[in-house]
Amino acid sequence: MAEEQAPPKTYRGNCHCAAFVYEISLPEIKQASECNCSICYKKSTIWVFPKPSDVKFVKGDSSALTNYNFNNKQKTHKFCSTCGVSLMVVGYLRPLETGENRAPDNGFNIRTFQHGQIDVWKLDIKTFDGSALPPKYEVPKFTGPQPVGDSEDLQLYTGSCHCGAVTVGLKSKPLDKNFQGAMECNCSICGRYGATWTYPPKAQVVTEGRGDLGVYLFNKNIASKKFCKICGVPVYSEAVQCTEEQVAQMDEGSRQWYTRSKDLIALNLRVINGLDVKDLNATRFDGYTYIQPGYVEP
Ligand SMILES: [Zn+2]
Ligand SMILES: [Zn+2]
Ligand SMILES: [Zn+2]
Known part of the structure; x- marks a missing residue:
C-alpha cells in the first residue's frame, strides 16, 4: 500500500537584506541533511532540493546571486552580495553521465526560511559525509602576524574563509568540549549565517585579506558583519x-550592547580549520526574541 502523501507546504525564505525572497512548495520538512564538506561546513548550510517548478522568486532572481565555484565547477554556491547570506546551491546530486542532458538540481538553505516555519535547533538533522568525497580540500594557510595573548592557557588557532582570500589567526582557550565561550544565536542574521561565535578581545584575532571582506550593517547600523566577498563565508x-x-545619543539597550562589544570581535568559529564546532558545547541564545524591535520578515 502506498504511503499517503501529505499536502505540500509553502515555505517562504529570504536573505537578510531582503533583496532575494522566494517561496518553495514541499512536503512538510521533518528532517534534513547537513553536509560536512569544506564549503557546507563553513557556511553551515542545510539544504532541501525542491523541484524547479515548485520554486518561485518573489523578489530578485537566482541569476542575480553571487556565484562561487570550486572543485571543477561541479556545484555553484550562491549568496547575496549585500548581506552575505547563502541561499542556494546549484549542481548535480547525481553526477551527469557522458552524453546525458538534464537540468541541475537546485538546493535551498533552510536557514533562510522565515522564522516560525522550521526550528533548526529542533529539526532532526542527519550528517552527509561530503568531506569524504574527492578531491580533498586544500586548507588555506594563515601567514599573518601572531595575534596577541600571552596568558599560558591560550593556544594559536588558524582559519580562513573557503576560498582563502581571508585568513584568520586566533589566540583562544582550548577549543574543546570544556570551552565556555562558544555561542549560537537564532536571531535573523546569526540564524541565516548559521555561525558559532566566540568573543575574544580584538588583540587576540588577526584577520588577513580584509580588502576581500563584504560589510553588512545590522542592529541599528552599529553591528558590522563581515563576510568574504568571493566565497560568501561569514567571518566575523x-x-x-x-x-x-x-554613544550618548543611543537608546539604553544599544548603549549597553555597544559598551559590552566595542573591544571584542565576534569570530565565527566555523572558519577555524581542523575544528568541528559540534565538538564544542556551544550555548544557544534566543536572539530572535531578545533583539527588539524585531526583524521584519519581507
Ligand atoms: Zn541580502
Ligand atoms: Zn573566501
Ligand atoms: Zn544573533
Missing part, C-alpha cells in the same frame, strides 16, 4: 566605532 562581526556623542 564587530561594533562600528562610534564617537562619544553618538
Whole structure:
C-alpha cells in the first residue's frame, strides 16, 4: 500500500537584506541533511532540493546571486552580495553521465526560511559525509602576524574563509568540549549565517585579506558583519566605532550592547580549520526574541 502523501507546504525564505525572497512548495520538512564538506561546513548550510517548478522568486532572481565555484565547477554556491547570506546551491546530486542532458538540481538553505516555519535547533538533522568525497580540500594557510595573548592557557588557532582570500589567526582557550565561550544565536542574521561565535578581545584575532571582506550593517547600523566577498563565508562581526556623542545619543539597550562589544570581535568559529564546532558545547541564545524591535520578515 502506498504511503499517503501529505499536502505540500509553502515555505517562504529570504536573505537578510531582503533583496532575494522566494517561496518553495514541499512536503512538510521533518528532517534534513547537513553536509560536512569544506564549503557546507563553513557556511553551515542545510539544504532541501525542491523541484524547479515548485520554486518561485518573489523578489530578485537566482541569476542575480553571487556565484562561487570550486572543485571543477561541479556545484555553484550562491549568496547575496549585500548581506552575505547563502541561499542556494546549484549542481548535480547525481553526477551527469557522458552524453546525458538534464537540468541541475537546485538546493535551498533552510536557514533562510522565515522564522516560525522550521526550528533548526529542533529539526532532526542527519550528517552527509561530503568531506569524504574527492578531491580533498586544500586548507588555506594563515601567514599573518601572531595575534596577541600571552596568558599560558591560550593556544594559536588558524582559519580562513573557503576560498582563502581571508585568513584568520586566533589566540583562544582550548577549543574543546570544556570551552565556555562558544555561542549560537537564532536571531535573523546569526540564524541565516548559521555561525558559532566566540568573543575574544580584538588583540587576540588577526584577520588577513580584509580588502576581500563584504560589510553588512545590522542592529541599528552599529553591528558590522563581515563576510568574504568571493566565497560568501561569514567571518566575523564587530561594533562600528562610534564617537562619544553618538554613544550618548543611543537608546539604553544599544548603549549597553555597544559598551559590552566595542573591544571584542565576534569570530565565527566555523572558519577555524581542523575544528568541528559540534565538538564544542556551544550555548544557544534566543536572539530572535531578545533583539527588539524585531526583524521584519519581507
Ligand atoms: Zn541580502
Ligand atoms: Zn573566501
Ligand atoms: Zn544573533
